[in-house]
Amino acid sequence: MQLLHRLTCVALLLASQVAWCAPPAEHQEASALHREKRHASALGRFLNLAEEGDARAARIVVFMYDHARLLYRAEWEPHEEDLHRWRRQSQQQQQRRTHDVRRASP
Numbered sequence: 001m002q003l004l005h006r007l008t009c010v011a012l013l014l015a016s017q018v019a020w021c022a023p024p025a026e027h028q029e030a031s032a033l034h035r036e037k038r039h040a041s042a043l044g045r046f047l048n049l050a051e052e053g054d055a056r057a058a059r060i061v062v063f064m065y066d067h068a069r070l071l072y073r074a075e076w077e078p079h080e081e082d083l084h085r086w087r088r089q090s091q092q093q094q095q096r097r098t099h100d101v102r103r104a105s106p
Contacts, residue, residue, distance in 0.1 A: 007071050019034050027057070039064070039072045055093030058086040 030045035043064050049057030065083060068076040
């Protein structure tokens with residue numbers, strides 16, 4: 001039960017900390033839906049953002065799919081190609097950030 005609580009906290013944190021990669025209103029709406037426990041609607045909003053190229057939204061989508069049964073008690077089944085693309089999209093963004101930090105370090 002404690003693991004479920006921690007994973008829920010992580011999910012909420014992820015959903016609420018995504019405002020700088022896409023128009024703030026869209027992320028705020030998706031995050032608000034997640035906080036209201038309207039998870040399927042939140043997933044739909046984050047999916048739209050991920051499809052527009054938003055790497056942070058893609059990371060949230062992957063997280064929501066990976067933990068659908070445990071956290072959301074849902075049976076969401078993405079297409080494997082889409083899931084792979086969203087994982088790659090979020091990983092590429094992370095690699096760019098890591099590269100930028102290394103270049104900026106003295």
